[in-house]
Each structure stands twice: as structure tokens, then as C-alpha cells.
Amino acid sequence: MAKQYKTLGDEIWKNRVEPMNAELFIFTYGSLVVQLVKDYEDYDQVNQQLDKMGYNIGVRLIEDFLARSGWGRCTDFRETMEVISKIGFKMFLNITPTVTSWASDNKSCSLVLDENPLNDFVELPLDAQQQLWYSNILCGVLRGALEMVQMQVEVKFVSCVLRGDDISEIRVQFVRHLQEEVPINDE
Template sequence: MAKQYKTLGEEIWKNRVETISAELFIFTYGSLVTQLVKDYEDYDQVNAHLEKMGYNIGVRLIEDFLARSGWGRCTDFRETMEVVSKIGFKMFLNITPTVTHWSADSKACSLILDENPLNDFVELPPEAQHKLWYSNALCGVLRGALEMVQMQVEAKFTSCVLRGDDISEIQVKFVRHLQEEVPDPDD
């Protein structure tokens, strides 16, 4: 089944996605992070703001994902994460994270990003190296997109190559299924 997801993700990337220059996207994101650091001067606030921005993007991105992929409802959290990894990430970032480290109850896993285009051309200054989660917007995108399909999750980076770690890893934990609700206007 995972191969089917990967094939669909690759087909959508090649045939159905309008792309922009990767460098333009990467530099724009980098400029945004730089401005947030200047504005807040507190890495915890920058991390929170990046996650919140990502959440707002994810809330809107899910509609594009569903329209372009034609994907229906997933049966469980495990299938959802495979679809997110092999189709969603491929559609929007042209990468395919590995889904691994499943908990015994299949309610938590990790996405291992062998590559992360947001990290290209980036070197964190020493004072930010152990405080800033540079790609934290991705955690917000996951949370926002999955919330729109009635799945409340927690997503957080646990390691990042920009911080000197060997891998970049996002831990995703399923919290609960949501009822049809209107999103919180504060998010």
C-alpha cells in the first residue's frame, strides 16, 4: 500500500502541481524567519509564531491536497500518516519523509526528513542553534491540515540537522477525533 501512495504522490508532483522556483520559496521563508527573530528577539516566541503560521497554511492547504489528489477518507491514523508522507509532502515540497517509530498503540510516530528544502542555504547562528526550530511551520501545517479532516494531533520537531543532529525528525501524536467544529479564530 505504501508503494501505491508513493506512486500517486510522484504522479501528482509531475502532472498536477504548479510549481514555483524552489530558491524563491526557500529565500522567502528564510527572510520571514529572519524578520521574526528581529521582531521577537525570543526564540520561543519565534517557534510559536512559525507553528501558528504553519497551522493557518495547513487549514487552507488541505483543500488543495484533497482536490488534486482525489484522496478520500483514511481508515486510521497509520494510513493518514502514510498518505501525508508519501502524497502530501511530495505534492507540496517534493520530498517523501519516512514514517517510523510507531508507538505500540499506533497513535504516535515520527516523520524522518532525509531532506528538507526549507533548510537549504541555511546556517543557524550559534545563539539560535539550540533554541530555534527553523522549520517549525511544518509542524503547524500538519496540525492545521489534519484538524480540518477531524484529527487533532500534536506535532513537534525532536531533532534537526540545522541544530547539529544527525537527522531531522518530527514527532506526530494522535490526540483524538474531532466532531464537526468551527476552527478557533485565535489559531
């Protein structure tokens, strides 16, 4: 099944995604992070802002993902993470993280990013290496997108090559299924 997801992700990337200049994207994101550091002067606040921005992006990005991929509902959290890894990340960043380190209850796993285009051309200052999660926007994107498909998750980076770690790893913990709610006074 994982091969089917990868094949679909590759097909969507080649035929349904309008390419953009990767370097422009990377440098724009870098400028955004630098501005947040200047504005907040506190790396914890910068991490929170990146997560919040990512969440807002994820809330909107899920519609694009569903429209372009034609994907329906996943059967469980495990399938959801495979689809995100092999189709979602491929569609939007042209990378395919490895889904690994599943908990015995299948409610948490890690996404290992062998490559992360957001990290290209980046070197963190020493004071930032232990506090700043430079690509934390990805955690927010995952959280926002999954919330829109009624999955509450906790998402956090546990390691990053920019901080001197061997790998970049995002840990995703399934919390609960959300109930679909009709907005108040909506008929």
C-alpha cells in the same frame, strides 16, 4: 499500499502541480524567519509564530490537497500518516519523509526528513542552534491540516540537522478525533 501512495504522490507532482522556483521559495521563507527573529528577539516566540503561521496554512492547504489528490477518508491514523508522507509532502515540497518509530498503540510516529528544502542555504547562529526550530512551520501545517479532517494532534520537531543532529525528525502524536460541528446559526 505504501508503494501505491508513493506512485500517486509522484504522479501528482509530475502532472498536477505547477512548479515554482525553489530558491525563491527558500529565500522568502528564510527572510520571514529572520524578520520574526528581529521582531520577537525570543526564539520561543519565533517557534510559536512559525507554528501559528503553519497552522493557518495547513487549514487552507488541506482543501488543495484533497482536490488535487482525489483522496478520500483514511481508515486510521497510520494510513493518514502514510498518505501525508508519500502524497502530501511530495505534492507541496517534492520530498518523501519516512514514517517510522510507531508507538505500540499506533497513536504516535515520527516523520524523518532525509531532506528538507527549507534548510537549504541555512546556517543557524550558535545562539539559535539550541532554541530555534527553523522549520517549525511544518509542524503547524500538519496540525492545521489534520484538524480540518477531524484529527487533533500534537506535532513537534525532536531533532534537526541545522541544530547539529544527524536527522530531522518530526514527532506526531494523535490526541483524539474531533466531532464535526455545525457553526452556530448555520442552517
